[in-house]
Amino acid sequence: MDSKLLKKEKLLPLLDELRKEFLLVAPVEEDALLFYRPVESVAEIKLGSGRSVVPPKEWFFPQAESLYRYSTEGGGLVLEETLAATPAVLFGIHPCDLRSFAVLDAVFLQEPVDRYYTLRREKTVIIGISCTAVCPECFCSAYGISPVEGTGADVHLSEVGAVYMVEVLTPKGKELVARYQEFFEDQVAGVAEAKEARKETLSGQFTVRVTVDGLPAKLGSLFDHPYWEELSRRCLGCGICTYVCPTCHCFDITDVCRGFEGKRFRCWDACLFRDYTLHTSGHNPRHALYQRLRNRFFHKLKYNHDRYAIEGCVGCGRCVALCPVNIDIREVIATVRGLGE
Amino acid sequence: MKELTESLRQEASRLLREGVEVFIGYAAGSLQASARPFFATRPEEAAELVFNPFCVHNLVKYLVRFPDKRTAVVVKGCDGGAVSRLAEERHLDREKITVVGVPCGGMLERERVLAQLPPATRIEAVEERGNTYVLHTARGEYPFEKKANLAAKCLVCVRNNPVGVDLLLGKEAMPVADPERDPLEGVKAVEALPAGEKAAFWDRVFGRCLRCYACREVCPACSCTQCAFEQAVPGWQQGAMWVEKAKNLPDSYHYHLIRAFHVAGRCTGCAECERVCPVRIPLMLLNQKLAKEIEALFGGAPAGACGPLCAYAPDDPDQFA
Incomplete structure (x- = not known):
């Protein structure tokens, strides 16, 4: 260097x-x-x-x-x-x-x-x-x-x-x-x-010490834990946490058509939205808010690690600072690590 | 504020023992000078409830998530109107809800508190001393004069004591509104701008809208089970999409103006839309402007709990359409 x-x-x-x-x-x-x-x-x-x-x-x-x-x-x-x-x-x-x-x-x-x-x-x-x-x-x-x-x-x-x-x-x-x-x-x-x-x-200035050791494996055993429903009670279902996240990368593809002309574009999507992964049939595999919120944390803290061998969160704190109802990923991590299976 | 929190816990515990299934209140937040919505379902969970000048959230919208349950909800004066509005519109079964009112001396603007408190200082207690909140910490007392530190909506608030509640806790709150401050100051300032500057102002604030829809999700007047902006029918099906899913300025204008018109006459002024906005779009300017126009047009007309835009009289001199 x-x-x-x-x-x-x-x-x-x-x-x-x-x-x-x-x-x-x-x-x-x-x-x-x-x-x-x-x-x-x-x-x-x-x-x-x-x-x-x-x-x-x-x-x-x-x-x-x-x-x-x-x-x-x-x-x-x-x-x-x-x-x-x-x-x-x-x-x-x-x-x-x-x-x-x-x-x-x-x-x-x-x-x-x-x-x-x-x-x-x-x-x-x-x-x-x-x-x-x-x-x-x-x-x-x-x-x-x-x-x-x-x-x-x-x-x-x-x-x-x-x-x-x-x-x-x-x-x-x-x-x-x-x-x-x-x-x-x-x-x-x-x-x-x-x-x-x-x-x-x-x-020395970090106010909260966060440990993520063993988190992906631990989460694997907690998919059906009642914690996610409990956490989702205060979630608004807005897109703030995903839109301010530096690693969220879900997108949606849509066409806009006027007469004979049209364009296809993609735009950010958010897993908290009701129409996220909504199927054409009307079925939604994550119809309840807790399932969508759980998906967000699993994606950040487990799926990304499992799929790409790199953590899906970088600790920037944007979602922590901007969530209007104080869903704090640092607290989620600490809680999850302490949960019994 | 210790006494208020104590009586809140006692009442919540009692209600939960007496058949209330979900008690919606506030608990301490994870961040300095913050609170969060909290849902107690067992009497022992009532011990986590708090009330302090960081309990800024309007909790009323959460009630629609529990249509079949007996619920109780904590409301401040500015939140209370949303319960009667939603009940009037038959989104809520008022019989199933115990509305617990708390007198409110105003909410502190969190940013101002953070700017004055040393970092990582834990607030141990909050005391209300007349026109000042005193935050007690391990490093000593920090006084916050209301006039200089309250949220903008609280500085013009005249609803410090909730009305129409089933249970009123604590002592009557003294009004905090600054009589010299015009509640419509912001609206008038924008109205006074020349057309070009007005357009530039809205271009700037709508231009940074992320379309995260937090303003809609938090709004107790946004009570549609499916939003007009959520009908995901793509263009190739020749469906009617009100706004493109892609972020762009014209569609952000469209979204915000349509939303403001949908809640016109129904907005209860809790200002939650503005609080939750991650890019600080001054949405209350729109809501206040519409309220002002409604007042000018229909101010003298008799209106039910639903407001003048929902009132109908057979002898109305104007045609319906």
């Missing part, structure tokens, strides 16, 4: 240069909420810590995405694929969200690969950023993620005093740093140590 330095005052000029060559997607603030959006000027970028409401997965897997258009004008059938991706830089991704890309990759890059996802993934350079604070809902450490870890990024920045320590982690990252080398300086002694010290400090 190559390591460089970037002076703080050079970050925005660097991003401004990148913006000329790439579509720059970065955290922006709107009414005190953070979102990852394409920016036209680096002045829009909100630097610093803080968790976006919607995770950056939407850059690779948009909430709504057109797959193709069709026309049946004159009795024929014309299909027009709408596959497109611009070279982009995705800036300011925190360690939990960096891990989420690995979770999504396991799903979308398995054979047959999802071309829409792959194309965006290939054309995007990811610049990660270390956390400088731990939110009360954060629990990434449960999944072995450190708040200063850059795994999953092409280039990773960690704020250390007046500089960013720059870790160049992939060939894509190397290419980017080489191309904009005038912005970077050589690593100096003490910076890497300071980053490690930050890791120690932040690790």
Whole structure:
């Protein structure tokens, strides 16, 4: 791994240069909420810590995405694929969200690969950023993620005093740093140590310690436990937890047709919705809310692990922070681990 | 607030012994300065019930999930209207429900509390001292003056004491409404915007709608068993889809405006839609605007419990259609 330095005052000029060559997607603030959006000027970028409401997965897997258009004008059938991706830089991704890309990759890059996802993934350079604070809902450490870890990024920045320590982690990252080398300086002694010290400090700030050992196996024996019905009593059945989850990846495919023209698109789906996996016959294998809620936790905490050998949760805490009725996945994990079979 | 919580537990335990099958109230939440809906089914579970200025949820909508059970529900003044509304619309069998009213001195805005409390400080007790809530913690007392720290809806609330309840606990709450504050301040500010800015405002807030439908799910006036927006008939079947499932600005407008019109005259002003919204869409602006128009149009007309939009009189001077 190559390591460089970037002076703080050079970050925005660097991003401004990148913006000329790439579509720059970065955290922006709107009414005190953070979102990852394409920016036209680096002045829009909100630097610093803080968790976006919607995770950056939407850059690779948009909430709504057109797959193709069709026309049946004159009795024929014309299909027009709408596959497109611009070279982009995705800036300011925190360690939990960096891990989420690995979770999504396991799903979308398995054979047959999802071309829409792959194309965006290939054309995007990811610049990660270390956390400088731990939110009360954060629990990434449960999944072995450190708040200063850059795994999953092409280039990773960690704020250390007046500089960013720059870790160049992939060939894509190397290419980017080489191309904009005038912005970077050589690593100096003490910076890497300071980053490690930050890791120690932040690790002590998690308010809730979560242990996930043996969870997938344990859950296997609890499918019919009354706990799920009990938990679902307060669940509203809304889509917040799934839509703000960096690893949720269920989607629905629908057509919209006007006369002879139409388009097929896919969009995020949520397992808490009443029409989730509703069959054409009218049968729904998860007709009750508790079954749908159970599905969410099984998917996060068991199915993903069993299918792809990677945990389905990254401990970002978004669902914990935003659930209107305080369904707290950390508490679910602790309860499940303590339940008798 | 210890006494109120105590009497709540006692009454809940008694009701559960006397045949109530589900008692819907609040329990402490897992996060700092939070509470959560709680469902007690056995008398001993009543010990988990609490009431404090974090019990912001309107629990009334949960009643429709238990049509065949004898239930009891805790309501604040702003929640209570939803019980009579749903009973009037025959979604609830009022005979089966024991409505337990709690006087409310206002709910604290959680964000403001978190901004002032040191992180990870456990709140041990909440005391209401006139116009201030005092949070007792291991690190000492933290006073929160109501005027500066209550949720927006509470600052203009005149329903501190619930009406139409079967059981009223605690002592009468003193009104907290700031008489100088206009409840329609926000609505008037948007009305006063030039057309272009008004459009930009709604574009911005609806533009970030995730269509998670939390505002619908939590709303006691959204009582349809199947929502018009949930008829999943795809386009190729030439079905009538009111909004595309895909997120886009025109459909988000459509969803929110239709929803506001569906609950017009039926919204009881609990502001839960706005509280649950993960992207903070100021939905109460729409609800208040419609309430204001209804008041201007029909304010003087005699109305039943169902409100002027549901009232019908054979001698109505206007045609029905």
